[in-house]
Each structure stands twice: as structure tokens, then as C-alpha cells.
Amino acid sequence: MKSIVFREIKSFFGSPIGYLAIALFLIGNGLFLWVFEGDYNILNSGFADLTPFFTLAPWILTFLIPAITMRSFSDEKKQGTLELLITKPISIWEIVNGKFLGAFLLIIMALIPTCIYVYVIWSLGSPEGNIDMGSTLGSYFGLLFLIGAYSAIGIFTSSISENQIVSFIIAVFLCFFFYFGFDALALILPRFSSFIAYLGMQDHYKSMSRGVIDTRDVLYFISIAVLYLSFTVYNLKSMKS
DSSP: OHHHHHHHHHHHHTSHHHHHHHHHHHHHHHIIIIISOSTTOHHHHOSSSOHHHHHHHHHHHHHHHHHHHTTTTHHHHHHTOHHHHHTSSSOHHHHHHHHHHHHHHHHHHHHGGGHHHHHHHHHHSSSTTOSOHHHHHHHHHHHHHHHHHHHHHHHHHHHSOSOHHHHHHHHHHHHHIIIIIHHHHHHHOGGGHHHHHHTSHHHHHHHHHTTOOOHHHHHHHHHHHHHHHHHHHHHHHHHHO
């Protein structure tokens, strides 16, 4: 499985697309948080916290993660190397987990430079250091679990089509629906709003962002990831047979 993880990372950085994806994530966040006027501008918010970043990040990740994962299996299918891969002396679960961990680690690499935002807010606080670290750390943990769920969805959609664009579009739709769709449905059906909102990722992500790591929120994200990785394994097994 390690070889697959390293292979994914190596292939990602073997082309300019890899560097471009990470650069777009960092530049996009930087522009909205520090340059453009609007609700996400930290300097205009008047508060020493990273709430605008943690509100904006799921939007950007909804497009960034599918862009990274769309080639995971689609590319293997197109080049005809998928059949060779699944006949290797490793289980299909190991192949899928290797692809998943490769994508997950790539997004973490893009996320690490954003830690400088914490230092900036720490320095800008009045007095210095006036930042809610509990909420900030909880939000970062929430992002990690969100990235895991998004990555699993992206890996799954990559396994159902050899066309990378199709995989990308389906992944964006599913990520968007899981994060924003249930909240929209809750507004349409106010009678069941609490239950419907609880089914979506946004409710659990916001819960973790308060600085309290609830096992129910952790289990929710893990369940979504395991479910879509299981769908991927099923797809590959049906191809093998």
C-alpha cells in the first residue's frame, strides 16, 4: 500500500497541475481573506479569529479535492493499467486505501501553509495572543475529517468513469450536496429541519468548529469515508470478476 501512496504523490507532483492546484488553494484563500473586500475579509471583520477561513475552506475544497482525485482510477482506466493494478498480489482494499491516503496527504500538504494565518491572527490580537485556540484547533480537526470524506467521494467517482471531467463533475455535485444540500432541504422542510440538517456535513463540521470534538461528529465523517471507499471496492471487484 505504501508504494501506491508514494506513487500517487509522485505522479501528482510530476506535472504542473499538482503545483497549480495547491497554489490556487493558497492564492484563493489569501485573496478572499486578506485582499478582497467582503464577508470573508479577516482584517475587516474586527475579530481576531479565523472563522472566515474555516467558512471559506469547504467551498474551495469542494472543487479542489475532486480536481485532485478525478484521475485516481479514471487515468488508470484510460491508460489500460487498472487491470494490471488489480491483478497484483495486494488486496483491492489496499489499492483503494493507497489511492485515498495519497489524495488525503496531498490536501494536507496544501493545508499546512495556512497555519501561518494562526500566527498572523495571534500577532494582530489585542492584546497579542487574543485568539480562541480551542475553536481554531477544533476547526482544523473538522477540516481534516471533511477532507477525508471529500477524498473518499472523489476516489469513488473516479472509479465509475474513465472520463476525468465526468468524475470531477459528479464528485463536485456529491460534495456540494453533502455539505450544502441538506441545509437547503432543511429550509424547504422546516418541520424536519433539525433531522435533515444533521444528515449533512455542515452541521457536524460546525459542531467541531466550536472546539468540542464529539464522537458522533467523528463517527459521521468516518462513516461517510468508509461508505464511499466500500462503494469503490465494490466497483473494482465487479470489474475484476
